Amino acid sequence: MSATSSSSAIFCNPFYYLEAMKHKHADVFNDWCCTELSHVLDFKGTQSVGDVxxxxxxxxxPRNSMKKFKGQKRRILGGVFGAPLTAEGYCQAKVLTEYLRKHLHIEGIFRVPGNAERQRLLKEKIIASEILDLDTDIFTPHDVACVLKTFLGELPEPLLSDKQFQAQVQAADLTYKLEEYKPAAMSEENLQKWRDKRKQDHITSLTYLFLMLPSHSYKLLQELLELLYLAAKEQTHNKMTAYNLGVMFAPHVLWPRYFTTDDVRDQNFVNKLNKGVEFMIKYSQKIFRVPPLLLAKCEAHIKNESLQHNQNELKNLQDTQDGPIISNPQSANVRVKTRHTTEDALGKLFDGVKSMEPSAKRRKLMKNFAKNCHMPGTPESVRDDAARFMREKKHSRSKSFGGVIKKHIVTPFNKKQRKNRPGSPPATTAAPRSRMILHDDTTNSPNRHYIIHFP
Incomplete structure (x- = not known):
């Protein structure tokens, strides 16, 4: 590979958004497909093809086959045979299809039966999930082709599912006996345009019907139709045309399991189904091309959903950060303030206040400590020191002269008057109190001074 081609290579899956849409929003995706199908198929009626x-x-x-179909006990050999299609079944079938790609030139491939004993041995290996090396083993291409048809025929439902059967019948009607229809009133040019449009409608209907299949069924159907397309191109060697291959694989791919002998007797109806599978083989290269418009819709839907999801996450994160802290559990590395930490902080603060120089600010702070020493969290040492500070005598300067007169002169005088009132109880003998004697040394002076003696 040259440098130019390697630099222009695409290393992403172009169908990522398609698969994501089918996986996450299957209902929306199926609605889109049915909207496109309604342009080419008949969706009229209360129980229309779209509702199914x-x-x-x-x-x-059908009544004559429903009881037989429901009561029939399907023999499941084990493993992938007789079981619904899974990822394991798809992988086993892909091993068979990849081997058959190398032997499509063999005459009678898919028609000539192989050896029954070798087929049984191959089935046992597949059931046991053994690693198959078909190139060096004893099995022939006819054995492998028969085992592949057996695997498809024993699925509980055809590869296209029972749900799509009526829609597939309508799609086959679009091109069934198309070349035989020659109206006289239509010119040859217009007739060819009409035929081309019918073929394109058939391709469009198959494209959207296949996209509605489960992922494993879709991939296996793509592998199978591509294999049959390559086999039809080798018809000069293997003598197998697209119609022959359609006849052989229509019962495995399209026919419902509840078909009875009465259904098979309608040769025109059976031929229509066979022609429908033949059309799938011939135009398989176009049918599996996903419309660009559908890819764009899937990409826009998934990206919009992702953007909306990111916006919601960001909003939830912002709400969490702006909300109260108590609403969120704290992690193990968050340090929570405990009572012990609070006591240490208060003790350090009290020691700092005590170490201050004597001042009004220090007295004010100590007074606040003394008032609030009863609050929880206060250390015992701080509480004792604050209480001791409150019991200390105040400085003598803090006593005013008016307070001294009121305490020692006015208050005893009022008590003496109350005692001498008539009707008052007799005074009890008590210990003599100290009296304060005031002497006026400058009576005639305008500025009179009092000298206080305490005997």
């Missing part, structure tokens, strides 16, 4: 495709209406099985 969307699962809104149950499938109506």
């Amino acid at each position: 495709l969307l699962g809104n209406t149950e499938i109506k099985y």
Whole structure:
């Protein structure tokens, strides 16, 4: 590979958004497909094809075959045979298809039966999930082709599912006996345009019907139709045309399991189904091209959903950060303030206040400590020191002269008058109190001074 080609290579899956849409929003995706199908198929009626495709209406099985189909006990050999298609079944079938790609030139491939004993041995290996090396083993291409048809025929439902059967019948009607229809009033040019449009409608209907299949069924159907397309190109060697291959694989791919002998007797109806599978083989290279418009819609839907999801996450994160802290559990590395930490901080603060120089600010702070020493969290040492500070005598300067007169002169005088009132109880003998004697040394002076003696 040259440097130019390697630099222009695309290393992403172009169908990522398609697969994501089918996985996350299957209902929306199926609605889109049915909207496109309604342009080419008949969706009229209360129990129309669209209701069946969307699962809104149950499938109506024929009366003469429903009991037989429901009561029939399917023999499941084990492993992938007789079981619904899974990822394991798809991988096993892909091993068979990849081997058959190398032997499509063999005459009678898919028609000539192989050896029954070798087929049984190959089935046992597949059931046991053994690693198959078909290139060096004893099995022939006819054995492998028969085992592949057996695997498809023993699925509980055809590869295209019972849900799509009526829609597939309508799609086959678009091109069935198309070349035989020659109206006289239509010119040859207009007739060819009409035929081309019918073929394109058939391709469009198959494209959207296949996209509605489960992922494993879609991939296996793509592998199978591509294999049959390559086999039809080798018809000069293997003598197998697209119509022959359609006849052989229509019962495995399209026919419902509840078909009875009465259904098979309608040769025109059976031929229509065979022609429908033949059309799938011929135009398989176009059918599996996903419309660009559908890819763009899937990409826009998934990206919009991702953007909305990111915006919601960001909003939830902002709400969490702006909300109260108590609403969120604290992690193990968050340090929470405890009572012990608070006591240490208060003790350090009290020691700092005590170490201050004597001042009004220090007295004010000590007074606040003394008032609030009863609050919880206060250390015992701080509480004792604050209480001791409150019991200390105040400085003598803090006593005013008016306070001294009121305490020692006015208050005893009022008590003496109350005692001498008539009707008052007799005074009790008590210990003599100290009296304060005031002497006026400058009576005639305008500025009179009092000298206080305490005997």
